[in-house]
Amino acid sequence: MAFTEVAYKALQDIVGEENVSNEPAICQAYSRVQWLPSGVMQRENCGLNMRPACVVMPGSTEEVQNIVKIANRYQFPFIPRGSGFTFQAFPTAAGTIVIDPKRMDRIIELNEKDMYAVIEPYVSFVGLQSEAMKYGLYTPTPLAGSQVSCLANYAWHGAYGNSWITGVGAQNLLGFELVLPDGEVVKSGSMTCPGAGNFWNDGPGPDLRGFLRGGMFGHAGGIGVVTKISCKLWQFAGPEVFPTEGNANMKFSSGFGEDVWRWYMIKFPYKYPEEEELELKKSAELFYEMGKAEIGEVATHLAQQFLYTYSSVTKQDLFDNIKNDVFPSGFVVVALQAKTSFKQMEYEEKVLKEIVKKVGGIFVEEDEPAYQVWIKRAANEWIRFGNAQRLARPSDNFSIGSSNVDSIDSIVYEIIESNEVGRDLLKKEGLGKDFVQPLSIHGGWISPQEYGYWCLHTTDVFPEQEPEQCNQAIEIIGKVAKSQLERKSAAAVIHLLGPAYDIFGPMLGNVHLIMKDLKKEFDPNNLANPGYATRPDVLSQEELQKMMGH
Amino acid sequence: MALEKIEYDASHCQRCSTCKWSHLWEVKSQRFVRNCPSVWYGKFDAYAAQGKNDIVTGLLRGELSWEESKDALLEIIYRCPVCAACDISCKRVMDLDIIGVLDALREEACEKGYGPLPAHKEFIQSIMNYDNVWKQPRTRRSNWAKKLGIKDLSKSGEKADVLYYVGCTYAYKPGMETVPQNTTDILKAAGVDFGILGAKEICCGGIADNVGDKKSFEEIAQKNLTMFAETGAKTIVTNCPGCFMTFSEKYACMQKIDTKDLPYEVKHSTQYIDELIRQGKITFKNPVNMQVTWHDPCHLGRRGEPYKHWEGKRVQFGLTDPPREMNRGVNGIYDAPRNVLQAIPGLKLVEMERIKEYSWCCGSGGGAKSAYPDFAIATAKERVEEAEATGAGTIATACPWCEANLNDGIDATGSSMQVEDILDLVKKAMG
Numbered sequence: 013m014a015f016t017e018v019a020y021k022a023l024q025d026i027v028g029e030e031n032v033s034n035e036p037a038i039c040q041a042y043s044r045v046q047w048l049p050s051g052v053m054q055r056e057n058c059g060l061n062m063r064p065a066c067v068v069m070p071g072s073t074e075e076v077q078n079i080v081k082i083a084n085r086y087q088f089p090f091i092p093r094g095s096g097f098t099f100q101a102f103p104t105a106a107g108t109i110v111i112d113p114k115r116m117d118r119i120i121e122l123n124e125k126d127m128y129a130v131i132e133p134y135v136s137f138v139g140l141q142s143e144a145m146k147y148g149l150y151t152p153t154p155l156a157g158s159q160v161s162c163l164a165n166y167a168w169h170g171a172y173g174n175s176w177i178t179g180v181g182a183q184n185l186l187g188f189e190l191v192l193p194d195g196e197v198v199k200s201g202s203m204t205c206p207g208a209g210n211f212w213n214d215g216p217g218p219d220l221r222g223f224l225r226g227g228m229f230g231h232a233g234g235i236g237v238v239t240k241i242s243c244k245l246w247q248f249a250g251p252e253v254f255p256t257e258g259n260a261n262m263k264f265s266s267g268f269g270e271d272v273w274r275w276y277m278i279k280f281p282y283k284y285p286e287e288e289e290l291e292l293k294k295s296a297e298l299f300y301e302m303g304k305a306e307i308g309e310v311a312t313h314l315a316q317q318f319l320y321t322y323s324s325v326t327k328q329d330l331f332d333n334i335k336n337d338v339f340p341s342g343f344v345v346v347a348l349q350a351k352t353s354f355k356q357m358e359y360e361e362k363v364l365k366e367i368v369k370k371v372g373g374i375f376v377e378e379d380e381p382a383y384q385v386w387i388k389r390a391a392n393e394w395i396r397f398g399n400a401q402r403l404a405r406p407s408d409n410f411s412i413g414s415s416n417v418d419s420i421d422s423i424v425y426e427i428i429e430s431n432e433v434g435r436d437l438l439k440k441e442g443l444g445k446d447f448v449q450p451l452s453i454h455g456g457w458i459s460p461q462e463y464g465y466w467c468l469h470t471t472d473v474f475p476e477q478e479p480e481q482c483n484q485a486i487e488i489i490g491k492v493a494k495s496q497l498e499r500k501s502a503a504a505v506i507h508l509l510g511p512a513y514d515i516f517g518p519m520l521g522n523v524h525l526i527m528k529d530l531k532k533e534f535d536p537n538n539l540a541n542p543g544y545a546t547r548p549d550v551l552s553q554e555e556l557q558k559m560m561g562h
Numbered sequence: 563m564a565l566e567k568i569e570y571d572a573s574h575c576q577r578c579s580t581c582k583w584s585h586l587w588e589v590k591s592q593r594f595v596r597n598c599p600s601v602w603y604g605k606f607d608a609y610a611a612q613g614k615n616d617i618v619t620g621l622l623r624g625e626l627s628w629e630e631s632k633d634a635l636l637e638i639i640y641r642c643p644v645c646a647a648c649d650i651s652c653k654r655v656m657d658l659d660i661i662g663v664l665d666a667l668r669e670e671a672c673e674k675g676y677g678p679l680p681a682h683k684e685f686i687q688s689i690m691n692y693d694n695v696w697k698q699p700r701t702r703r704s705n706w707a708k709k710l711g712i713k714d715l716s717k718s719g720e721k722a723d724v725l726y727y728v729g730c731t732y733a734y735k736p737g738m739e740t741v742p743q744n745t746t747d748i749l750k751a752a753g754v755d756f757g758i759l760g761a762k763e764i765c766c767g768g769i770a771d772n773v774g775d776k777k778s779f780e781e782i783a784q785k786n787l788t789m790f791a792e793t794g795a796k797t798i799v800t801n802c803p804g805c806f807m808t809f810s811e812k813y814a815c816m817q818k819i820d821t822k823d824l825p826y827e828v829k830h831s832t833q834y835i836d837e838l839i840r841q842g843k844i845t846f847k848n849p850v851n852m853q854v855t856w857h858d859p860c861h862l863g864r865r866g867e868p869y870k871h872w873e874g875k876r877v878q879f880g881l882t883d884p885p886r887e888m889n890r891g892v893n894g895i896y897d898a899p900r901n902v903l904q905a906i907p908g909l910k911l912v913e914m915e916r917i918k919e920y921s922w923c924c925g926s927g928g929g930a931k932s933a934y935p936d937f938a939i940a941t942a943k944e945r946v947e948e949a950e951a952t953g954a955g956t957i958a959t960a961c962p963w964c965e966a967n968l969n970d971g972i973d974a975t976g977s978s979m980q981v982e983d984i985l986d987l988v989k990k991a992m993g
Contacts, residue, residue: 040626041617044619063626067607112606139589327657328657328882401576401656405655408576474879477573
């Protein structure tokens with residue numbers, strides 16, 4: 013059933029006339045996911061009109077419930093949103109409405125003792141972190157940037173600059189309140205027990221975090237609306253206010269103070285890219301040793317593409333740095349924090365030095381261009397800024413080329429293999445020949461999680477925002493993912509549209525069927541973001557299979 | 563047509579929402595985390611730069627038309643002070659001309675005959691009829707200067723090193739005449755050879771450009787450029803940040819030259835007085851025992867950067883040919899007023915959370931005050947609350963529009979704060 017005037021009036025009654033709009037100009041602002049190749053494809057190739065029928069802004073859980081009940085009564089689809097920097101939460105069906113949570117922006121509780129916060133959907137990471145810092149605590153910052161919704165990113169299972177200690181979003185969720193697609197409210201973790209506090213995700217009560225599973229084989233808002241979460245806060249040695257000086261836009265130094273925080277860049281004596289394999293294997297060894305010693309606040313491997321983009325002041329600066337070979341290879345980046353005492357950090361530094369020596373690494377010296385550009389400009393970005401969308405700076409568009417979740421060793425293996433497939437595609441089929449190079453062929457953000465207990469990686473490609481290049485990017489994603497699955501690798505195909513679920517699901521324990529069953533059970537009318545995971549009407553399965561060489 | 567100039571910039575918005583938040587490095591609390599008055603007040607994404615980019619893209623690609631949503635479009639376009647906070651935040655991550663998008667939308671509205679809004683037309687018509695925005699007779703323009711014995715450079719044979727341009731609001735607005743009078747006293751005390759244009763001074767025309775009426779703006783600008791040339795003055799000093807930006811940035815842009823290539827140098831009075839203090843030409847006798855917080859006017863700060871003309875195109879990867887150096891807010895006038903305040907004995911300067919290029923706008927600019935007074939006052943209230951949080955009793959600023967609107971914000975909140983022009987404080991200290 014289409015979205016009707018009667019349904020619109022019902023929404024007005026729930027949230028007030030000023031908080032709902034069906035004006036075309038207002039709704040147009042919710043109609044694009046232009047920055048992804050898939051979004052470009054939808055718009056350019058499919059001519060899909062993604063403008064929602066209306067946008068509604070609830071102010072409370074009760075209002076969300078009522079909106080969802082109205083959706084069921086009048087049978088129109090709805091899509092919940094966070095801050096709007098989204099892969100999947102956009103209309104793909106006529107008559108869809110968008111639920112914008114801007115009026116739900118409260119930090120409900122910040123518990124210093126038990127180190128958690130309870131927040132609503134429109135609290136950004138930066139807002140929460142700035143408040144947490146006043147209590148010697150902080151949040152991780154997602155690479156998407158600290159401007160994004162904390163709740164949405166955790167539900168999506170984002171990854172962070174300091175995932176070495178924090179893990180991904182799922183590990184930071186301590187509980188949530190979810191309005192199911194039929195309007196019923198469920199809670200998870202200790203949130204289920206009134207008076208128990210909001211500090212524990214494993215009970216009492218069921219742990220329903222698997223419900224959310226946003227980015228990787230999840231429903232992307234397809235199983236209701238998260239209206240509240242409790243999330244972890246992490247120890248922070250200070251200061252209480254993020255320190256900056258002068259004009260922020262061009263000055264990158266934030267000066268935490270050597271007494272609380274220290275950054276290191278580590279390289280290996282191998283020729284790049286010819287000996288990339290050795291470099292990555294040594295990096296893995298370094299991470300394992302650090303994990304065994306349980307040291308460090310940040311430990312990650314950044315390929316050239318991440319180093320150049322994150323540290324760029326302008327687009328021209330980025331290309332100048334590439335030309336000047338500022339980052340001749342990928343590097344390991346480590347940070348130590350004096351969480352408990354200065355002595356503790358000094359101890360960790362000694363251990364780190366021993367480990368680096370043992371694995372044959374070399375600390376990058378302060379006078380090296382890489383140190384000047386990364387450590388001096390960008391390192392603290394990991395703690396506060398994330399990336400926002402600087403990753404797209406090379407071509408004003410980008411796409412994850414490959415992505416995996418596995419052990420560190422397996423990840424290193426996968427990067428090497430995936431890069432090889434990518435280079436082959438470039439050499440033999442010319443795929444990516446017009447992308448920003450060499451950034452698009454030497455990938456690999458290796459992000460060990462929770463002291464190296466597990467690991468994820470992404471490699472990115474930089475097509476321009478036009479159909480031919482975007483088609484190529486999707487083809488590369490598909491073919492690299494296919495090669496990963498043929499190697500029995502745990503590919504995480506997070507950028508593909510609906511058809512990916514059906515194609516890759518059987519190779520991943522039929523997880524897609526489990527998700528579809530869940531969806532069917534909890535959303536019998538198929539109204540919560542119906543277009544994304546289950547109904548691939550944007551890019552057909554046939555098209556995708558052809559691209560992947562099936 | 564106006565939109566085509568910025569198609570690349572609008573259509574390459576990444577939707578990351580950085581434009582909606584204060585500079586991420588500089589955020590100090592959840593309370594003052596936002597930067598954009600327009601989306602803060604209007605809430606829907608359409609009011610943010612991101613939404614305006616979507617709208618431009620939609621208009622250019624035929625997904626949206628003026629006819630289907632004209633009134634909403636006009637409100638989205640004009641209920642915005644064009645303060646450029648969004649532009650500055652965006653440029654931390656991307657290289658898109660966001661302020662160009664906002665300007666182009668206004669120009670497009672005017673080209674279509676839908677803009678500017680009636681309240682703006684009144685201002686522009688007033689300039690055309692009376693050479694000022696306040697519908698006042700030309701003959702009263704220099705009433706503030708009576709008996710002050712200032713050279714009138716519009717008269718033949720009168721010459722001076724410095725042209726002191728007063729501006730419509732300081733010249734006519736009751737209660738604000740103290741600012742040009744105090745400026746006169748300060749310049750005289752420092753031994754500066756200066757003059758004014760007397761009753762011949764005409765509006766800078768900035769308001770016409772701000773609301774997209776390029777034709778009227780160019781007409782006004784040409785008159786001013788001719789008059790400036792006739793005075794032979796090489797330096798223009800002005801109190802009003804709107805006039806300052808118009809003379810230094812907009813006149814350069816109109817002539818397709820860099821600010822540095824203008825035949826004159828424009829200085830805001832705080833810059834000029836800062837120099838005079840450092841040269842020892844101004845000394846202070848009286849302590850001013852006040853705790854003061856400084857409100858950065860947008861047109862002096864992030865929008866006060868020298869204009870760097872660029873004509874070219876986007877080439878591979880979105881690089882520009884020839885390379886374009888974009889303004890990123892870092893070269894605005896931030897230090898001069900702070901230096902002046904800190905030089906005043908007894909005065910304690912305390913900063914708000916959002917300052918300099920990531921300052922919160924007062925809400926008055928871009929024609930917002932005249933067309934959407936409720937929005938402007940709500941925005942000012944937010945600034946007053948931020949000022950109160952510093953513990954200061956006084957907001958110092960250097961813009962007649964900010965001063966008036968912040969006062970309205972104070973009235974609306976019932977706050978006990980005062981707003982003072984920085985030059986009034988300087989005069990108090992000089993005695």
